[in-house]
Amino acid sequence: MLREIVIDPVTRIEGHSKITIQLDEQGEVQDAKFHVTQFRGFEKFCEGRPFTEMPSLTARTCGICPVSHLMASAQACDALLAVEIPPAAVKLRRIMNLAQLVQSHALSFFYLSSPDLLLGMDANPAKRNILGVNEAHPTLARDGIALRKFGQEVIALLGGKRIHPAWVVPGGVSEPLSGDKRERILAMIPNATALIERTLCWYKNVLEQFRDEIQAFGHFPSMFMALVTPTEAGHRPVQLEHYNGVLRFIGASGNIVADQIDPTLYQVYIAESVEPFSYLKSPYFKPNGYPGGIYRVGPLARLNVVDSCGTSKADRELTEFRSLVPGVILGSFHQHYARLIEILYGIERIEEILDEPDILDRHVRALAQPNRLEGIGVAEAPRGTLIHHYKIDEDGLIKWVNLIIATGHNSLAMNLSVRQVAQHYVKASRLEEGMLNRVEAVIRCYDPCLSCSTHALGRMPLHIQLLGHDGSVLDAVTRKQ
Amino acid sequence: MAQPIANGQIMAAKTLTINGKHLSAEESATVLEAASEAGIEIPTLCRLEGLSEVGACRLCLVELTGSSKLLPACVTKVAEGMEVKTDTERLRRYRLMILELLFAERNHVCSVCVVNGLCDLQSLAQQLGITHVRFPYLYPKVSVDASHDRFVLDQNRCILCTRCVRVCDEIEGAHTWDVMGRGTNSRVITDLNEPWGSSETCTSCGKCVHVCPTGALFEKGRSVAEMQKRREFLPYLKLMREQRK
Ligand code: SF4
Numbered sequence: 107m108l109r110e111i112v113i114d115p116v117t118r119i120e121g122h123s124k125i126t127i128q129l130d131e132q133g134e135v136q137d138a139k140f141h142v143t144q145f146r147g148f149e150k151f152c153e154g155r156p157f158t159e160m161p162s163l164t165a166r167t168c169g170i171c172p173v174s175h176l177m178a179s180a181q182a183c184d185a186l187l188a189v190e191i192p193p194a195a196v197k198l199r200r201i202m203n204l205a206q207l208v209q210s211h212a213l214s215f216f217y218l219s220s221p222d223l224l225l226g227m228d229a230n231p232a233k234r235n236i237l238g239v240n241e242a243h244p245t246l247a248r249d250g251i252a253l254r255k256f257g258q259e260v261i262a263l264l265g266g267k268r269i270h271p272a273w274v275v276p277g278g279v280s281e282p283l284s285g286d287k288r289e290r291i292l293a294m295i296p297n298a299t300a301l302i303e304r305t306l307c308w309y310k311n312v313l314e315q316f317r318d319e320i321q322a323f324g325h326f327p328s329m330f331m332a333l334v335t336p337t338e339a340g341h342r343p344v345q346l347e348h349y350n351g352v353l354r355f356i357g358a359s360g361n362i363v364a365d366q367i368d369p370t371l372y373q374v375y376i377a378e379s380v381e382p383f384s385y386l387k388s389p390y391f392k393p394n395g396y397p398g399g400i401y402r403v404g405p406l407a408r409l410n411v412v413d414s415c416g417t418s419k420a421d422r423e424l425t426e427f428r429s430l431v432p433g434v435i436l437g438s439f440h441q442h443y444a445r446l447i448e449i450l451y452g453i454e455r456i457e458e459i460l461d462e463p464d465i466l467d468r469h470v471r472a473l474a475q476p477n478r479l480e481g482i483g484v485a486e487a488p489r490g491t492l493i494h495h496y497k498i499d500e501d502g503l504i505k506w507v508n509l510i511i512a513t514g515h516n517s518l519a520m521n522l523s524v525r526q527v528a529q530h531y532v533k534a535s536r537l538e539e540g541m542l543n544r545v546e547a548v549i550r551c552y553d554p555c556l557s558c559s560t561h562a563l564g565r566m567p568l569h570i571q572l573l574g575h576d577g578s579v580l581d582a583v584t585r586k587q
Numbered sequence: 588m589a590q591p592i593a594n595g596q597i598m599a600a601k602t603l604t605i606n607g608k609h610l611s612a613e614e615s616a617t618v619l620e621a622a623s624e625a626g627i628e629i630p631t632l633c634r635l636e637g638l639s640e641v642g643a644c645r646l647c648l649v650e651l652t653g654s655s656k657l658l659p660a661c662v663t664k665v666a667e668g669m670e671v672k673t674d675t676e677r678l679r680r681y682r683l684m685i686l687e688l689l690f691a692e693r694n695h696v697c698s699v700c701v702v703n704g705l706c707d708l709q710s711l712a713q714q715l716g717i718t719h720v721r722f723p724y725l726y727p728k729v730s731v732d733a734s735h736d737r738f739v740l741d742q743n744r745c746i747l748c749t750r751c752v753r754v755c756d757e758i759e760g761a762h763t764w765d766v767m768g769r770g771t772n773s774r775v776i777t778d779l780n781e782p783w784g785s786s787e788t789c790t791s792c793g794k795c796v797h798v799c800p801t802g803a804l805f806e807k808g809r810s811v812a813e814m815q816k817r818r819e820f821l822p823y824l825k826l827m828r829e830q831r832k
């Protein structure tokens with residue numbers, strides 16, 4: 107019998123998708139797949155456009171993390187210009203990128219995931235949202251809103267416009283930072299720091315309640331990948347690097363698989379497979395083949411691959427985080443924890459960069475015509491590594507575009523995670539509310555931003571199907587639009 | 588009231604009313620000029636101070652008492668006893684429609700446009716309160732010509748106002764630009780529809796780029812919302828040319 111239930115929490119994933127859970131003859135979960143059914147066509151859409159439009163054009167693939175696209179795109183454009191970007195511009199871009207990290211993580215943790223964490227996975231769906239959080243724990247809700255606002259305000263102060271700032275341009279940024287704005291950002295730092303420290307404290311206390319979920323929510327061995335600081339200038343230890351840097355892959359036991367990789371060589375290490383059931387490309391670590399080359403990106407991956415964060419408070423938290431389990435932290439549930447630590451790191455780094463002597467330098471843009479016909483830009487978006495790769499013609503018009511976005515890197519891991527949760531919680535031929543919530547919640551661990559990962563032009567609802575061994579639909583749940 | 592004097596000669600004045608306001612204007616004046624003299628604003632798009640008027644966009648349409656036809660104010664000369672209305676319900680409706688058609692005819696994506704926030708078309712749309720376009724978009728597949736060293740032509744944003752054609756011909760004297768084709772297939776072209784970069788007549792003066800009301804013509808390398816158009820030069824240039832004659 108087909109049963110239709112409206113589950114609103116699904117709206118807490120950015121974008122839409124479909125999940126199928128396949129049962130075997132014994133009625134046990136055999137497989138589960140996370141399909142992204144949105145239309146993809148962004149790369150095609152860019153062809154023929156002047157490359158100078160790419161930062162803004164790609165920023166529009168995603169309303170949630172436009173700044174990350176600006177960063178990767180601007181760097182790909184810088185590579186086309188093949189000129190040196192003024193140091194102050196690089197620093198300002200870094201600040202904006204970190205502010206984006208803070209605001210996006212705050213959105214993910216407080217708005218999208220804290221309802222599950224605070225009110226429990228089995229709570230009434232009508233209450234399981236930020237408003238419910240506000241009722242149950244007003245300080246937490248307020249802190250979340252304030253932290254998000256901090257990030258947004260830093261972006262607005264730098265870029266002038268909150269969501270799609272046209273301030274990041276090929277060659278640098280279009281306007282230097284004023285002393286006044288610098289002061290205003292600095293003045294917000296102490297409060298933001300206090301809020302995230304309070305949240306970390308709260309979270310560490312409730313973590314114990316999720317022992318079950320931690321084990322079942324995407325807890326499996328895999329590689330991890332992230333940008334890290336380069337060691338060429340004798341820079342040790344290897345630390346977090348969200349703006350540029352070099353790639354590092356580690357294995358499930360913490361062994362370093364590939365290190366100090368120039369990200370422009372990404373194609374040597376990463377291949378992309380296309381699954382018939384999803385529009386999302388599934389990248390994998392090339393030397394290990396498909397699907398053995400599964401790796402994860404994002405906050406947890408970043409904290410797993412580095413030696414240390416690079417700022418004092420965040421490093422203290424990292425040490426505590428790592429003491430949870432010996433070795434690499436494999437449970438995707440800990441993305442939440444990792445996000446909180448990164449928020450703290452982001453705030454600390456913003457302050458450090460603002461204190462650098464040349465931050466108010468007026469020279470923030472290098473002007474040039476393109477000097478190369480191919481450019482690659484890589485940055486860490488809140489959700490993981492973001493790769494922009496462009497080819498242009500002699501006139502500077504885009505000929506070819508390849509984007510690999512964070513949710514794409516994670517797509518194999520997300521499938522595995524959904525399967526794991528389904529195996530753990532689906533016990534009957536019906537879709538139970540608590541189980542559904544957990545399936546969604548595991549996806550939310552990755553904070554997938556589907557509209558951007560599929561470069562969507564349209565929207566589709568999320569749809570969960572439970573299939574019998576013969577392929578018949580035993581149950582289905584659709585989110586009404 | 589003193590007679591208007593031009594070149595030492597006394598010119599005949601015409602009296603008329605615009606929106607019920609009594610005024611007088613030189614006989615050579617257009618309704619648009621008379622109106623603007625009296626502080627009455629009529630929206631325009633193809634017209635630009637310093638260039639000849641062609642009446643291409645029809646945004647400046649006005650109503651005349653005793654005539655069912657709507658007339659473009661920029662090319663209609665004043666006449667004795669004329670009664671003009673510039674802001675009726677009907678005119679507002681037409682203007683809105685004209686703008687909407689302009690948007691529907693090409694591919695305007697303001698948010699990634701070089702003149703976002705600096706665009707004549709966009710600001711008119713805001714001024715006239717366009718919230719959406721009621722006509723189906725044509726989504727024509729049109730080209731971007733980036734072959735010129737310094738400038739780019741993006742047909743997606745061209746509204747065929749012919750300002751580029753006129754400034755190039757009348758002020759620069761190069762006559763690089765022209766219009767080819769009919770109806771929705773009309774396109775501005777350089778020389779004999781050759782890539783701009785290989786044009787033999789273009790002097791690379793950049794006047795067309797600056798008079799273009801939209802993001803159809805822009806300087807290479809400009810990012811979104813960065814193409815500030817400078818047009819103050821035009822009336823001066825024109826004056827200089829005239830004095831030389
Ligand atoms: S030319 Fe004007 S109306 Fe057209 S896309 Fe650009 S800003 Fe928008």
Ligand code: SF4
Pocket residue numbers: 744745746747748749750751752775795798799800801803804
């Ligand atoms: S290119 Fe610009 S100036 Fe020329 S006709 Fe088109 S819109 Fe008008």
Ligand code: FES
Pocket residue numbers: 630631632633634641642643644645646647648659660661662
């Ligand atoms: S301004 Fe009069 S027709 Fe365009």
